Amino acid sequence: MAAPQRRRSASVSVGGVILGGGHPIVIQSMTNTDTAAVTATVNQVMALAQAGSELVRVTVNTEDAARAVPKIVETLDKLGMHVPVVGDFHYNGHLLLTKYPECARALAKYRINPGNVNIGRKHDDNFRTMVEAAIEHGKPVRIGVNWGSLDQALLTRMMDENGRRAGPLDAREVTLNAIVASGLLSAQAAESYGLPRNRIVISAKVSGVQDLVEVYRKLAAQCDYALHLGLTEAGLGAKGIVATTAALSILLQEGIGDTIRASLTPLPNGDRTEEVRICQQILQSLELRSFSPQVTACPGCGRTASTFFQEMADQIQTYLRDQMPVWKQGHPGVERMKVAVMGCVVNGPGESKHSDIGISLPGTFEEPVAPVYVDGKLLRTLRGDRIVAEFIEILNSYVERKYVVAETAQIAGG
Numbered sequence: 197m198a199a200p201q202r203r204r205s206a207s208v209s210v211g212g213v214i215l216g217g218g219h220p221i222v223i224q225s226m227t228n229t230d231t232a233a234v235t236a237t238v239n240q241v242m243a244l245a246q247a248g249s250e251l252v253r254v255t256v257n258t259e260d261a262a263r264a265v266p267k268i269v270e271t272l273d274k275l276g277m278h279v280p281v282v283g284d285f286h287y288n289g290h291l292l293l294t295k296y297p298e299c300a301r302a303l304a305k306y307r308i309n310p311g312n313v314n315i316g317r318k319h320d321d322n323f324r325t326m327v328e329a330a331i332e333h334g335k336p337v338r339i340g341v342n343w344g345s346l347d348q349a350l351l352t353r354m355m356d357e358n359g360r361r362a363g364p365l366d367a368r369e370v371t372l373n374a375i376v377a378s379g380l381l382s383a384q385a386a387e388s389y390g391l392p393r394n395r396i397v398i399s400a401k402v403s404g405v406q407d408l409v410e411v412y413r414k415l416a417a418q419c420d421y422a423l424h425l426g427l428t429e430a431g432l433g434a435k436g437i438v439a440t441t442a443a444l445s446i447l448l449q450e451g452i453g454d455t456i457r458a459s460l461t462p463l464p465n466g467d468r469t470e471e472v473r474i475c476q477q478i479l480q481s482l483e484l485r486s487f488s489p490q491v492t493a494c495p496g497c498g499r500t501a502s503t504f505f506q507e508m509a510d511q512i513q514t515y516l517r518d519q520m521p522v523w524k525q526g527h528p529g530v531e532r533m534k535v536a537v538m539g540c541v542v543n544g545p546g547e548s549k550h551s552d553i554g555i556s557l558p559g560t561f562e563e564p565v566a567p568v569y570v571d572g573k574l575l576r577t578l579r580g581d582r583i584v585a586e587f588i589e590i591l592n593s594y595v596e597r598k599y600v601v602a603e604t605a606q607i608a609g610g
Contacts, residue, residue, distance in 0.1 A: 202451045206394045208336050208422045211280025211304030213250050215397070215455045216422030220485055221448070222455040223475040224424070225249040226284070228468060231268070232260035238271045240468060245279035247469035248476055248487060251455070253282040253307060256289070262296040269302040280304030282338070286312050286345075290325035300333050305397075307338045310382040311345040320385060327386045336395035337386060341379045342428055343371065343402045350374055350381075372407060375400045376414045383421055396421050397455070401428035405443040416452045425453040429461075436460040441478055448482055489516045489533035492547055492554070496539055499559040505539035508557065508584050512537055515588060527599035535591070536569075545569065553594050555587050570594060 207217025215222040225244045229236040231254045241252045256262055269281055283303040285292065290313065293300045300306075306326060313323045330337045351374045358370045365373075379398040386396055398421045400411045408427055415423060427443045430436035440458045447453050456478070458471040479485040493509035494500075512535060523530045536551040538544030540559025548554025548569035555568050555578070566578040568590055578586050 200449050200451045203416050203420075203423075203453075205420050205422045205454055206396075208394055208397055208454075210251055210282070210336055212278075213280055213304075217454075219454075221453060221479055222250045223248060223472060223479070224251040224253065224282075224426075224455055224457040225468070225472050225475075226253040226457070226459075227255070228462075229254075230261075231255050232258065232264045234264050234267050234271065237264070237268050238275075241268065241272060241279065241281065242275065242277050243469055244472055245277055247472040249279065249469075249472045251280050251282055251304070253284050256283040256285055256292060256299065256303075257287075259292065259295070262292040262299040265296075265299040266302040282307060285309075285326065289313065290322040290329075293326055293329040297333075300329050300335070303335065305336045305338060306330055307340050308382075309340050309342060309345055310378050311341065311347045323382065323385065324389055327389045327391050330395065331390050336397060337391060338397040338399060338424055339379055339382045339386065340424070341375050341382075341398075341400045343375055343407075344428065346371070346375060347378050350378055368407075372402075372411050372414070375402065375411055376418065379415065380419060383419070393421065397424050398422070399424035399426065401426050401459075403427060403429045405439055405446075408443045409446050412447050412452050413450075416450075422454040423452065424455045424457070426457040426459050428459055430459045432461045432463070437474055440474065444478055445482060448478070448484060486531040488520050488531055489535055491516065492534065492536040492538075492551060494539050494543060494547075499542060500539035505537060505557040508555075508587075509537040511584060512587070512591075515591075523595060523599070526601060527595055528601065530595055530599040533595070533599070549573075552598075553591060555583075557583070 202218055205216040207219060208215050213222055227237055227240045229240050231237050237254060244252050256265060265283065281303060282305040284307045286309050289308060308323065308326050310323060314320050327337065351371065354370055354374045358364045379400050383396050383398055387393060398415060400415055402408050402411060412423065412425065425444055425447055427440045430440045444456055456475050458474040460471045462468055462470065476487040480487055491509055491513045496506060534551040536547040536554030538547050538556045541556060541562055544556025545567065548556050549572045553570050555566050557566050558564050564579065566583050568575045568578060568587060
């Protein structure tokens with residue numbers, strides 16, 4: 197099946213990373229450190245970037261945080277980590293960007309929430325101040341609407357207008373329309389103040405899957421701004437992962453979305469980089485991008501003799517992930533490799549043949565041998581207690597032979 201036709205959108209450069217305009221979908225993440233704690237924030241930004249995050253957002257909520265931002269960016273640069281750092285502003289962003297121009301210069305992009313930048317005011321001076329800072333420093337802006345902090349004046353006005361209609365919409369529909377309107381009206385205002393369209397990204401986040409799908413379908417139909425996708429407050433564990441995957445997959449399959457984030461709630465002291473891996477897996481599963489070789493493994497049943505195939509599948513997956521930083525330097529295309537580790541003869545040989553390289557382990561009462569298939573053909577049969585080590589040796593040899601730089605291949609061929 198061909199990849200979905202991407203929605204046409206303006207391209208936006210964020211610190212050298214291009215999103216929109218048909219470019220590959222960009223993965224984002226966000227730190228949860230106190231931004232004023234420079235070392236802790238640098239360490240987390242590096243961990244997220246090394247995991248594959250192409251943009252990393254940090255909270256800029258206090259003067260201490262604003263003062264820390266240039267130090268964070270400078271330290272990252274010295275360490276050779278050139279990931280764009282995005283500033284997340286709420287309530288006082290107009291003050292911080294004005295008072296700390298070095299912060300405004302260091303950031304690659306500003307995130308502005310139109311629902312809380314002018315609370316209680318009948319004008320948008322604060323919003324305009326932030327946009328003017330972006331114009332002055334040549335930075336793009338994400339106008340990030342969130343239904344948890346939706347512009348209440350706009351919502352009230354649209355509810356009142358709806359109440360006067362002959363056939364009023366239900367409250368949910370009006371709320372979703374208000375979310376879309378908030379993003380579009382704010383983007384149009386930013387353009388009227390002089391911010392170019394190719395420096396504007398819109399997001400409109402809600403926490404329900406069907407609501408998110410409806411909101412972004414409306415946005416995509418009404419504008420060509422670059423769109424950032426994400427289910428806000430997705431939640432913990434399986435719930436957060438499944439809900440995020442469900443929502444983003446529908447939209448991405450429809451060609452909607454230029455950059456994504458999985459807003460998962462980590463466990464206490466949990467691994468923040470999980471949100472990056474989830475985004476990578478969503479994009480790779482949809483065949484929109486490739487990041488790491490994929491392992492196909494059966495779930496196991498009464499035919500499987502032990503947990504050995506599960507342990508081997510985990511070992512192989514871990515090995516592939518650990519090798520990728522090395523392989524991607526000299527083995528282009530290896531990220532698209534498919535590996536099968538199967539537990540018995542029922543589907544094992546077939547899945548192995550469909551993969552680039554695969555092994556079918558013996559199940560209950562089967563002959564204690566493990567056939568290895570390479571490019572659809574039986575290569576050899578493994579026996580004994582070195583099956584994992586021998587399979588890894590075959591895997592390494594396959595990568596070295598198949599995924600080579602073109603120049604190297606030409607020289608080798610004379």
